Amino acid sequence: MFRRASNIYDSFRSIEVFLKLLGVLPLIWVDSAITDKSIxxxxxxxxxxLGNCISYLLVVFIQYVPIRPSEGLLDQVYSSSILQTSSTLLPLLFIILGHTMGSxxxxxxxELxxxxxxxxxxxxxxxDYQKHRILIICYQMCLISVTSLVTCSSFFVINNLSFPRVAYLYIWRVxxxxxxxxxxxxxxxxxxxxRVKQMNKxxxxxxxxxxLPSSLLPKKGYQETVEVRNEKTQLIVLRHIVVLYDKIVDVVDLVNHCYSIxxxxxxGVCFSVGVISTFGVFKALLRWQELYFMGLHNIxxxxxxxxxxxxxxxxxxxxAQEGKRTGTLVYKGITNCPSSAVKNELNLFSQQLLxxxxxxxxxxxxxxxxxxxTLIGATATYLIIMIQFDISVTSLMSSNGTTSKCVP
Known part of the structure; x- marks a missing residue:
């Protein structure tokens, strides 16, 4: 892992090790193209x-303590059965999918x-595999650091509730x-x-x-010979690029298949949390002195x-933009190419791009x-519905309280 990266496997190694530590990937995840494993x-x-699932469920069972319902909004949110069930099942689902989709x-x-x-x-x-590995490690460290800081805000909430200490480990793992x-x-x-950028380059x-590129421009006295040579070179390169583009699209389809769920x-979870957090900020702004901490937590x-x-x-x-850029380069190649044979190949390639x-x-x-x-519009719609519902419920409770006081 610490030697200089020489292939794409070395570039991805840091995340691979972290995935294996959390049990999201199989322990035996070989780099060889031969996927057959021994018994x-x-x-x-x-x-x-099996060990990761059992250990995870054990931590969930130990930290789970039924909490008495209270009037506080934070208590109701963090002790809700929906939140506890989703935070338990979804990471477990990721672990199972990582093992089943590992190959x-x-x-x-x-393929890459x-x-x-x-x-x-x-x-x-x-x-430049070494550069890729450095950038991946930096991105990994930044995201883990930000996640750690955000998780610390949940630890303050736990201190205000009756959760056991093992809940720290549980939230950290999730x-x-x-x-x-x-x-x-x-x-x-x-x-x-x-790789798409490199192919376009x-x-x-x-x-x-x-x-024609400057390296392929015909010289005086050898115009016909050089033009034939340039045409053959372009045809050879174009056929290689067609194969490479087809392979890239196959890889993207495979990514869609592996990571769709x-x-x-x-x-979906990010959208739901975003809507609830925005509504929580709105509630906190109405009573900022009382709900100051809840407002910051939701932000x-x-x-x-x-x-x-x-x-x-x-x-x-x-x-998607790089794919469109490939189409633009092909169109400009058709426009500026003097060879009819190369133009025909480019036209076929353009149909493949479509x-x-x-x-x-x-x-x-x-x-x-x-x-x-679309998500922004949906968030605004749900916020309007939630705010109207909250105002109507508050008004109804106030009117009921006033009526009960007036009745002798």
Missing amino acids: NQKLLNWLNL QMKRIFH NDFDQKLRVISFCAM MLTWTVVAQQFVVTVWLIIE VFGMYFPKNG QITICV VWGAYYVCIVVIFISAGSQI HRRPIITCGMFVYDWTLMY
């Missing part, structure tokens, strides 16, 4: 899954490693599981984006915006979950900025 390795992975998740990196080797055939620009699943998805998509080298759940948690959604959508939007695009959908909807606008 002992499969047995070890199943025992690892397919590793296949993503096998094969992509790097094929791209190296037509380009001298190799991937938050780290959510964080590491989000990291795994975002880093995987980012590694794909870097190579395409621009051989098919520039203004005619996890990311859809994460976005911190709401901002944290909104940032996670923004990171998801930003990654999905960026890979039918197959690298889009992060995760099963239900496309992860781009239109989804963010």
